Amino acid sequence: MGDKANAHPGAAGRAAAADHPASVRNVVLVGHSGAGKTTLVEALALTAGAVNRAGRVEDGGTVSDYDEIEHRQQRSVQLSLVPVEWDGYKVNLLDTPGYADFVGELRAGLRAADAALFVVSAADGVDGSTRMVWEECAAVGMPRAIVVTHLEAARADFEEMTRVCAAAFGGDDPDAVLPLYLPLHGAPGPDGHAPVTGLVGLLTQRLFDYSSGERVESVPGPDRLPLIEEARNRLIEGIIAESEDESLMDRYLGGEDIDVKTLVQDLERAVAHGVFFPVLAAAPAPENARQGLGTVELLELVTGGFPTPLEREAPAVTAPDGTPRSVRACDPDGPLVAEVVKTASDPYVGRVSLVRVFSGTLRPDETVHVAGHGPAERGGGRSALHRADERVGALSAPFGKAQRTLTHCIAGDLACVAKLHRAETGDTLSAKDDPLLMEPWEMPDPLLPLAIRAHSKADEDKLSQGLARLVAEDPTMRLEQNQDTHQVVLWCLGEAHADVALERLRSRYGVQVDVVPHKVSLRETFAARAAGRGRHVKQSGGHGQYAICEIEVEPLPGGSGIEFVDKVVGGAVPRQFIPSVEKGVRAQAARGVAAGYPLIDVRVTLLDGKAHSVDSSDAAFQTAGALALREAAAGARIHLLEPVAEVSVLVGDDYVGAVMSDLSGRRGRVVGTEQAGGGRTLVRAEVPEIEIGRYAVDLRSLSHGTARFSRRYARHEPMPPQLGEKIRRQVEEGA
Template structure:
C-alpha cells in the first residue's frame, strides 16, 4: 500500500516453516465458481517466487494440483492449501470451491483462516456475487472476520471497474457502502481496433503513483495530468472512508478543516480498520503476462495481506470444552501453551494412507508426538450420524503441501497449518490435544444435507466393501450423512446437491474401488385401517407326526395418529389357553411390521383377541403366531386400508423478493404454510408442512427458484393420510409391485 521493497525470490520464498504466530497469515479465498480464485492463487505464488515464470513447481505441476483435488468442468471441488512467503511472512492461502454444493469445504476453509479475500469477476456481471458468497460475507461480518475484495478478469471485463466497485459496495457494504472502497484504480493501455483496452497498471490512490506493469516488471511513475481530477475525487472519498473508521475521532475534524494527513497515518489507520473487520478495500489482480514474473496487482495484494490482515494472535480461538461438554477457559494462540489442534480436512494419499490437514490453535505439534484424538463429544446431538470416538495416537510426518509435493516440516506452531500423515482414525472436525489434558474444540457449523441418494452395491464383491467405503467417505466429508433406513431397508447418502452427489459416487468408485447403483429413494409410508373389521386366523395342518392347530378371531379398529399397535385380550372361558395369548400378539405385531396390503408397516390400530380354539396336543406357540398373522391379513381383506405418508415441518429462509414464489411453490407441493416471520432485514422465514413425497429434490429446486439465495431445514412432523389418487398410483406402479412381492 505504501512504498516497500520486495525481494521474494529464491530459497527464502520457499521457506515455508513459521517459527512464531506473528509471522503467519491465514487467508481463505471465497467466490463464485469461475471467479478466478485458483488463478489468483497461482499468480500470487508466482509473484512470491514460489513457482517459476511458467507457473510451475519443480515437478512441473502447478500449486493448485493435488492428488485430492477432483475436477468438475475444470473447477476444484475441494479445499486446497497453498503456502507462500512474502517479506518474511508465511501466508497460508486456502482456495475453496465455488460450487454451492461444496459449502462444507468452504466452511472448513473459514475455520482454518483468520481473514477472507472475496473474489468477484468483472466478466460475470450479475452472477459475480452469488447467494452463497453473500451469505458467507454475512457470516464473516457476524464474527468480525477481516475481509477484502479482489476484482478479477478486468482484462476481459463485461463490467468496468467503477461499476464493479459500486456493485460490491451495494452487496457487501450494507448500511455503510463507504466502508467498501477501492485502493487502486486500473490503468488501461491504448484501445485496439476491436475496442479492447488492455490493462497495463494501477494508480495508487494513497501514494498517487502509477504502478506500471506493461513492461513485465512493476515500475512506478507519477500519473498524467489528465488523470488528476479522477484520481483526486476517488482519493478524497477513500481518505474520508478511512478516517471515518479511525479510532482518533479528531482526525476527521482536522481533515475537514484542511489539515493534511500524511500517507503513513492513512495506511496505518487503513490496516487497523481492515484488521478489525470494519473497512473492506477493493483491489484488482490479474495473472502475469507471458514471460513476466509479477502479475498485475499481486504485489499490492500481498502487501495488504501481510500489512493489513491480522495475525493468528489477533483473532479469537474456538471455544473449548471437556470431553463431557463442560466449558473450559478460552485458549490463547501460544506455541508454548497446551496443544489444541483441529482436523479441517482429510483425504487419501497413495503413499501415506490418510492425510489430514490440521490447524494448530494452541501449542506446537511435532512429528512422533502422541496426541489425544477426540471426535464428537459425548453430549453431541449429532452422535447418531457421526458416533463419538477417541484414541491416543502417534503423529506421523508433518509436511507443507505444494502442488503434488509434500515438503517436510519439523514443527507446526500455534496459528499455522500442516498436513499430518498416518492419522488413520481421524475424521474431519476431530480435535487433537495433549493426552494429559484432553479437550474438545467446539465444531464449526455445517449445512444439513437434504438431498437423498439411495444406493445399492453393484455386485457381491462391491457389497463386501461397501460398508467400509461408506464409513471412510463420511469420515472425510462432514456434509455427507449416512442413513441405514430400517423402514425401507435402503442405504441412503444425504448430500448437499446434485454435484455433491455425483462427486460422492465418483469417490466411491475411484478412491475406494466400489461400484454402486443409484436407485429411487423410497419414502417410509405407513398403513392403517380406515374402518373397523374382523378377521379369523385358522392354522390347521396334519401331515403325519406332530400336527399344528390354532384358531383365533380378532377385531381391528383404527386409533388416533401416533397410537402405534395396541393389543387387547378379551378371551373368556379359556378358548385360547393363557400361554398362547402372547403368541397371538407376537404374530399380529410381526405381520403389522410387514404390512397387510402394500408392504408398509401397519400402525395406529387396536387389535382385540375375542375368541379362538386350541388342541391339547397339536397347538403350539408357532401355530398361534401364524394364526394371529393370518387373522390380521383376513381383517385387512375385509376393510379399506389407508396409506399414510410422512409430513415434514420445513423452514425456508429466503430474501423478501422470493417469499411469493416460494409460498406458491410450496402450495403446488401439497404444502400448508403455517406462518412467516422476519428474521433479519430483507430476510423472511417461511414455515410450512409439506409431504415428504413432494420434497425429495427440494434442495435442488429451491436453489434454482431463489438463484442460490434460499436455504431450508426439515424435521419429521407426523404421518397423514395419502390422497387416494396418489395411493392408487403408488400401489399400482411396477416398482411398488416389485418392492412388495
C-alpha cells in the same frame, strides 16, 4: 502499502515452518464458481516466487494439481492450501470451491483462516450466495477485502464493480467499501476495449505499471492527479471515519494534509479490525511475465493489513466431559490444541489431515489425543464422542501434489499431518495427558438423499469401509442405513456433491455402486373397523397343528402404534397362547397387510378362538394371529400413510411468492411466515416427504442459490387415494 515495489523473495518463496505467530497470515479466498480464485492463487504464488513462469513448482506439477476429479470437472471441489512467503511473512492461502454443493469445504476454510479475500468477477458481479457468506463473516467480525478479477472481459468496469460491491457488502456504511487503487488502461484494441496495464495508488499517488511483466513504480504526471482526486479524497475520508484517533477528522476538515504514513497505519488497523473493506484489482500474469497485475499490492495488504493469528479468539475449549477449559489463544508454548479442518486420502501416503494449530506446537512422531463427534445421525443431535491416542506422522506444507517436510507447526499455522488414521474432519488434537475438545463449527445439513447399492458381490464386500471413510472425510455427508426401506442412503448437499461422492468411491476405494430410486418410509393403517378369523389347522399324521382365533381391528389416532387387547372369555384360547396370538399379530403388522409397509395406529382385540388339547402350540397360535389380521385387512379399506415433514425455508423477500407457490404444488400446507430481517422471510410449511426428495436442488434453482431450508419429521398422514393405488400397483408388479 505500495512501498515495496519490487519485493520478490525468489527461492525464499518456498514456505517453511513459521517461527512466530506474528509472521503468519491465514487467508481464505471466497467467491462464486468461475470468479477466478484458483487463478488468483496461482498468480500470487508466481509473484511470491513459489512457482516459475510456467506455473510449476520445483518438485514437478503445478499449484492447481489438487485432485483428479477437479481436473475432470474443471472446477474446485475441495479446500486447498497453498503456503507462500512474502517479505518475511508466511501466507497460507486457502482456496475454496465456489459451487454451493461444496459449502462444507468453504466453512472449513473460514474456520482455518483469520481473514477473507472475496473474489468478484467483473464479468459476473456479486451473486446471492457470496452475499450470504459475507454476512456470515460479518457476524463473527472476520476482516475482509475484495478483489475484482476478469477486468479483461468486454464491458468490464472497475469503477462500476466497486459501486456494486459497496451496495452488496457495505450495508449501512457503503463508504467502508472503497478502492485503494484505480486501474490504468492501455491503448484500445481492435474491439475498442482498453486493457488494464497498471494501477495508481490513491494514498501514495504512485503509478505501478505491469505492462512489462514486472511491476515498475513511477510518479504520475500532473495531468493524471486530477483524475484520482475525487476517489482519493473519498478514500481518505473513509479511513479517517474509522480511525481510532478522533482528532484526525477535525484536523482533516480543518484543511490539514494528513501524512500518508498515518493514513496507511489507520487503514491497516481498520482492515484488521474488520470495519473497513478495501477493493483491489488483480489479474494473472501474461505469458513469460513474472508478476500478475495487482498481486504485489494484494500481498502487501495481506501482510500489512490482515490480522495475525494472535488477534483471533480461539474457539471454546472443554474437557471431553464438557467441563469448560481456559486456553491462552495462540501461545506456541501453551497446551496443544489443534483441529482437523480437512481430511483427504492420498494413494501413496494414505490419510492426510489438514490441521490448524490454535495453541501449543505440533511436532512429528509425538503421540496426541484425538477426540471429536462424527457426523450427526439423521434426525439431529450429535453422534457419540470418539477418542483415541495416535502418533503424529510427518508434517508437511502442501503445494499442489508436492509435500514439503516441516520440522514443526506452531500456534497460528497450518500443516498437513500424515497417518492420523482415526482422525476425522472436525476432530481436536491435544496432549495425550491433557485431552481437550474444541467446539465444532457449524456445518450445513445434507438434505439430498442418494440411495445406492453395491454393483457386484466384490463391491459389496468393500462398500461399508469405503462409505465409512467417505463420511469421515466429509462432515457434510451423512450415511443412513434405513431399517424401514432397507436402503443405504448417502445424504448430500446437491447433485454435484453426490457425483463427487460416487466418483471418490470408485476411484479412491475401488467401489462401484448403482444409484436406485430413493424410498420414503410409508406406513399402513385401517380406515374403519374390521374383523378377521385366523384358522391354522393341519392334521396330517403325527403331531398336528391347531389354532383358531377371531379378532377385531379398529383405527386409532396418529401416533398410537399397535395396541393389543384380550377379551377372550371362558378360556376359549388358553392363557398361555394369548401372548402367541399377540406376537403373530405384531409380526404380521411389521410386514404389512396391503402393500408391504408396517401397519400402525390400530387396536387389535382378541375376541374368541379354539384350541386343541394336544395339537395347539405357540407356533400355531402365532400363525393364526397373523392369518386373522390378514383376513381383516382383505375385507377392509387400508390407508397408505406417508411421512410429512415440517419444512422451514429462509428466503429473500423477492422469492417468497415463488417458494410458497412451489410448496403448494408439492401438496404442502403453508402454516406461517415471519420476517427474519435482512430482507428475508421464514416460510414454514408441512410437506409430504415424497415430494421433497429433490427440494435441495429445486430450491437452489428457484431462488438462485440464496434460500436455505431445514426439515424435520412431523407425522404420518393418509396418502391421496390415487397415489396410494399407484404405489400398490407398483408393489404388486414388483417395481
